[in-house]
Amino acid sequence: MIYPIYAYGSPVLKKEARDIEKDGDVDVKQLAEDMFETMYAASGVGLAGPQIGLDLRIFVVDAEPMDEENLQGFKKVFINAQILEETGDDWGFEEGCLSIPNIREEVIRPEKVKINYFDENWEEHTEEFDGLAARVIQHEYDHIDGILFTDHLSAFKKRLLKGKLVNISKGKVKHDYKMKFPVRK
Structure with missing residues (x-):
């Protein structure tokens, strides 16, 4: 199932997400499958629960399209x-976000x-990751921390x-995937 992606300005994007209970009512396998489907439909490399309106500590990544x-x-x-730890030299890279279409900026x-x-x-x-893998994880991890x-x-x-x-928050942005906007006038 493809979810709409919540746009900049949606309150769920600024909220710290909650843990998922192992034996709770969330089918994490189905949710992850739906998140991958949603991410691929939007040509992304990562997607977090808050981006589909869920205040849950889950994110998916598939950075293969970055072609590294x-x-x-x-x-x-x-x-x-x-x-647990962030180490090494700080470095800049231009990041974008499915919740903030058409804006890319360097993040250190x-x-x-x-x-x-x-x-x-x-x-x-x-596990430990470095380079672009670490960056994708850090970006998506930020989402679950609001x-x-x-x-x-x-x-x-x-x-x-x-x-x-x-x-963007008003829906005045070009996008080619399903989105949900907090303010529509």
């Missing part, structure tokens, strides 16, 4: 993830991340983007 050698086969589901992040999470089979993992990539920008950059962001 070390990202081939990098497809994972992260449930109840916790970043540490080059390595160590993360603990459960996969869709409730198997626990603690943080958008624009929150990492300078006050000056945010002022420059304010009009575009307001227009």
